[in-house]
Amino acid sequence: MSDINVQTTPTPIQRNAFDVAIELTELHRSKKGMNFKAEDIEETFAKYYALVRVLESSSYDRLQELVSEDILSKLMANNY
Template sequence: MSDNPVTIQRNRLDVAMELTQLHIKQFHILEEEEIPGIYAQYYALAHCLQKDSQKLHEFLPQEIRNKLYK
């Protein structure tokens, strides 16, 4: 048995699914018809950010960005 933690690699499908689940819980989405559209939006976001993670920095508050770029 190893004490080293295993790194879990998640792809954009996994990320989109997790974000969709969080969205449904947070905003109490009850209409089943809304779920594919919500998933598609999060999948598109994950796809774009996988190609260029710098775009994610645009969503961060300026205070955090300043700490990252010191």
């Protein structure tokens, strides 16, 4: 066999609004505990999905206006 040097470039994972809403719902459920009814899951997912869609279409400057100065200064201090 000959030596073949194959180089690949990893593609970053692209998550859509649905994926993010699912992850947030799972996080919410894990914090709330096992007493999480189906209706609660539906409502929680719908709220997170709507939130993600609004944030997706918002500008960076507009999103910064929604965050308090205290949180922004902490984020900047941590280089986020």
